[in-house]
Amino acid sequence: MKTVLRWAIVYLFLLIGLTALGLYNHQLSTRLQALQTSEADLSRKETRLLLEQYRLVSPLALRQWAEANGYVPMSLAQWDNPRSGSVRPAPEGSAP
Amino acid sequence: MNRLDSSASEPATLHRGWVVVAAFVVFVLGMGYGFYVLWHNAPSLLLRPASAVVELPPVRGRLEAADGTPLAFSTNDEARLYPLGLSATQLIGFGERSTGKGLSGLEHDLEKLLAQGQSLRLTIDPQVQSIAEQALWKAIETAKADWGAVVVMESKTGRLLAVANGPVFDPAAPRRNFQKDLSWRNHAFAYALEPGSTIKPLTAAVLLEEKMARLDTRVYAPMSRRIAGWTINDVVQHPETLTLSEVLKYSSNVGITTLAERIPRQTLYGYFQKLRFMDKELLPSISYQPRIAVQVAPPQVRPLQRWGPAEYANATFGQGFMITPLHLAAAYNTLANDGVYRQPILFEGSTSQSAAVFRPQVARDIRKALTEGIAENAKLAGYSLAGKTGTAQVVVEGRYSSSVYAALFAGFVPAQTPRVTVVVTLFHPKGGRIHGSQVAAPVYRDIAARLFALWGIPPQLATMNSSGKGKLVR
Numbered sequence: 382m383k384t385v386l387r388w389a390i391v392y393l394f395l396l397i398g399l400t401a402l403g404l405y406n407h408q409l410s411t412r413l414q415a416l417q418t419s420e421a422d423l424s425r426k427e428t429r430l431l432l433e434q435y436r437l438v439s440p441l442a443l444r445q446w447a448e449a450n451g452y453v454p455m456s457l458a459q460w461d462n463p464r465s466g467s468v469r470p471a472p473e474g475s476a477p
Numbered sequence: 478m479n480r481l482d483s484s485a486s487e488p489a490t491l492h493r494g495w496v497v498v499a500a501f502v503v504f505v506l507g508m509g510y511g512f513y514v515l516w517h518n519a520p521s522l523l524l525r526p527a528s529a530v531v532e533l534p535p536v537r538g539r540l541e542a543a544d545g546t547p548l549a550f551s552t553n554d555e556a557r558l559y560p561l562g563l564s565a566t567q568l569i570g571f572g573e574r575s576t577g578k579g580l581s582g583l584e585h586d587l588e589k590l591l592a593q594g595q596s597l598r599l600t601i602d603p604q605v606q607s608i609a610e611q612a613l614w615k616a617i618e619t620a621k622a623d624w625g626a627v628v629v630m631e632s633k634t635g636r637l638l639a640v641a642n643g644p645v646f647d648p649a650a651p652r653r654n655f656q657k658d659l660s661w662r663n664h665a666f667a668y669a670l671e672p673g674s675t676i677k678p679l680t681a682a683v684l685l686e687e688k689m690a691r692l693d694t695r696v697y698a699p700m701s702r703r704i705a706g707w708t709i710n711d712v713v714q715h716p717e718t719l720t721l722s723e724v725l726k727y728s729s730n731v732g733i734t735t736l737a738e739r740i741p742r743q744t745l746y747g748y749f750q751k752l753r754f755m756d757k758e759l760l761p762s763i764s765y766q767p768r769i770a771v772q773v774a775p776p777q778v779r780p781l782q783r784w785g786p787a788e789y790a791n792a793t794f795g796q797g798f799m800i801t802p803l804h805l806a807a808a809y810n811t812l813a814n815d816g817v818y819r820q821p822i823l824f825e826g827s828t829s830q831s832a833a834v835f836r837p838q839v840a841r842d843i844r845k846a847l848t849e850g851i852a853e854n855a856k857l858a859g860y861s862l863a864g865k866t867g868t869a870q871v872v873v874e875g876r877y878s879s880s881v882y883a884a885l886f887a888g889f890v891p892a893q894t895p896r897v898t899v900v901v902t903l904f905h906p907k908g909g910r911i912h913g914s915q916v917a918a919p920v921y922r923d924i925a926a927r928l929f930a931l932w933g934i935p936p937q938l939a940t941m942n943s944s945g946k947g948k949l950v951r
Contacts, residue, residue, distance in 0.1 A: 385497060395504065396503070396511075399511035399512075403510065403513075409520050421554075431560060432560055434560075435546075435547075435561055436562060439560070439562060440603045440606070441610060445611070454926055455930050456857065456935075460859065460935070460938060
């Protein structure tokens with residue numbers, strides 16, 4: 382009877398150990414799943430922000446915004462020549 | 478007694494046996510459950526079955542601009558995204574909504590690489606691309622043109638800095654009829670057209686290279702002449718005798734055809750070959766096994782044996798053969814690059830082959846002539862620009878149309894030491910203004926102006942007024 386009890390205790394400990402390990406892994410897996418979902422959400426958010434960034438500051442958007450707000454490229458602007466005292470007029474259509 | 482003893486000890490043995498069996502069963506079940514949990518749910522177990530690990534297909538490769546700006550990329554959720562919106566969309570192309578599989582442009586041509594997740598970096602400069610697109614889209618609207626294209630090529634390296642097309646195309650918008658609405662097409666690569674008078678400087682370069690003329694060589698050039706039963710007319714009024722420089726300035730068909738008679742047909746044809754006017758594969762391949770390359774429309778040039786006197790005369794001023802704007806840009810770049818032809822390249826890391834076509838002095842002389850004779854609408858005060866206009870008749874239903882034209886301008890920025898070669902094409906502009914000098918030259922000028930601003934080059938007031946540096950008036 383003692384032998385049986387001894388074995389039963391050994392089996393019980395092993396069983397408890399294995400079940401505990403399984404449970405721990407299960408929890409770890411659940412956490413991993415949550416992190417993966419969170420990562421996917423963040424990745425989607427990053428993509429959205431990237432698109433928004435380029436929508437606002439892409440060279441074409443920036444240029445259109447600047448020119449709509451009075452930007453004139455320096456090559457088309459009025460230039461003052463100190464030696465001659467003359468001013469190169471801005472070409473037609475280049476003024477804001 | 479013995480029987481009684483044995484019967485007394487039997488129940489105890491049986492009881493112990495059942496306990497052992499029960500414990501073993503419980504143990505096996507528990508153990509089995511434990512392994513099941515570990516095996517299927519363990520996040521880092523080496524023995525995890527392959528079926529439990531989901532193998533995702535590779536995300537489609539990215540297309541990037543030269544500075545790393547993403548032009549098109551995919552995520553696990555989105556088949557294809559275009560961060561720059563409407564910019565370079567015809568060059569990039571588009572694909573199937575669900576899978577992203579390429580249907581046009583680079584998405585189609587590079588399908589094999591992109592589908593495997595391989596990313597590619599283009600030579601396109603987003604700043605230059607936006608400059609070209611802004612100027613082109615404005616001009617298409619003003620000229621009511623069917624479509625337009627601009628190619629900006631870096632003179633020394635052959636790198637394509639901008640490949641702009643219009644009208645605008647939004648790959649994310651609902652698709653329209655592809656046959657009727659051509660805004661999706663990369664016309665710069667996909668449409669071969671007659672380059673018209675933009676070819677005259679190249680014919681003049683051949684005359685100079687072959688030492689058959691100089692810039693000051695005079696030629697009798699009335700407003701029209703007949704060749705093999707065909708009448709060739711000039712459009713711009715000019716004196717009856719012109720120098721070769723003036724032939725370019727007034728864009729005299731009569732002048733260039735008369736002078737070109739000094740060289741044999743095969744000579745000009747040979748230079749067309751050197752300038753890759755017959756080349757179907759203009760851009761270098763990205764991969765040779767299997768062959769993966771960006772598609773360019775094949776040029777249509779008659780074989781030499783079919784060049785009669787009229788065909789030869791036509792060819793000297795850019796009629797009777799068809800090339801893409803890309804072909805024209807690469808050929809013009811030879812003049813910008815001191816006579817050395819540079820193969821255009823679209824991807825970082827590609828090798829641009831080069832070959833000397835003209836002597837450096839010949840290229841410089843032609844650039845000088847193009848600076849002096851540049852169209853008024855292409856001039857930019859304070860800067861030196863050079864280029865040539867072209868207005869080509871378009872064949873509609875087998876005959877040259879009297880109403881459909883292609884307006885072109887090909888030039889360099891700046892004129893003396895060009896950094897880029899620019900080719901502008903506007904197809905079928907409508908209204909009273911249909912010539913290259915009226916609708917294409919202003920696009921070139923707008924692009925040049927913004928490129929100078931981008932590069933931080935102020936105007937040289939000496940070329941406007943007197944010498945000396947100026948300051949910006951606020």
